[in-house]
Amino acid sequence: MIPATNQRVELHTCDATNRQIAEQTRERIAFYSTRSPQEVSDRLLELDHEWDIERALECNASALAFSGVVLSATVDKRWLLLPGLVTGFLFQHALQGWCPPLPILRRMGFRTSAEINEERYALKALRGDFERIISRDGVHADAEAAFVGAEQ
Structure with a gap:
């Protein structure tokens, strides 16, 4: 079975x-919970440029x-x-989520x-980005506010 x-x-x-990865993430969130909104915004910009595992694997494989x-x-x-082996591993990763x-x-x-x-999203919540999403009646949230909050 192919995993999600x-x-x-x-x-x-x-x-x-x-x-270890989850703990490091929790530690960073705890650190930024005591920082200014500007420092949180700066960290969010850093996250925009962080390479995820997929990008690292693709770059490695293509090189x-x-x-x-x-x-x-x-x-x-x-x-x-070499390219035959590498593309095989990349295909294996695409299907299974694992490669050497x-x-x-x-x-x-x-x-x-x-x-x-x-x-x-934890940092955005700390910064207060989602506060405006909560509806006045407690039942229905403003869809546009939710989209903007998630986008920031």
């Missing part, structure tokens, strides 16, 4: 690494595949095995986009 897209990497990461093609054209045709470099990159601290978004 938003769960596949975490399901194929050891529990200790998942716990290795390109290197293999160049080496096969200039050194030896057997270097074509994944454990290494996760231990290096690369997070999934969902993990990055958890920090992002």
Whole structure:
């Protein structure tokens, strides 16, 4: 069975690494809970530029595949095995959420986009971005305010 897209990497990461990433995220949120709204905004900008695990894997795979093609054209045709192997691993990751470099990159601290978004939305909540979403009658929230709050 193919796991859900938003769960596949975490399901194929050891529990200790998942716990470490979650703990580091909690520590950052706790740190920024005592900071000014401007510092929280600065952290949110940093999160906009953080590479998630998918981007890191894609960059790694394309660099290795390109290197293999160049080496096969200039050194030896057997270097074509490298792009073949790398694209196979990338395909495996697309289906299962696991490939050989994944454990290494996760231990290096690369997070999934969902993990990055958890920090992002916690910081937005700390900054008060969602306060205007709560409706006056307590039942219906303003859809436009919800969209704007999530977008910021």
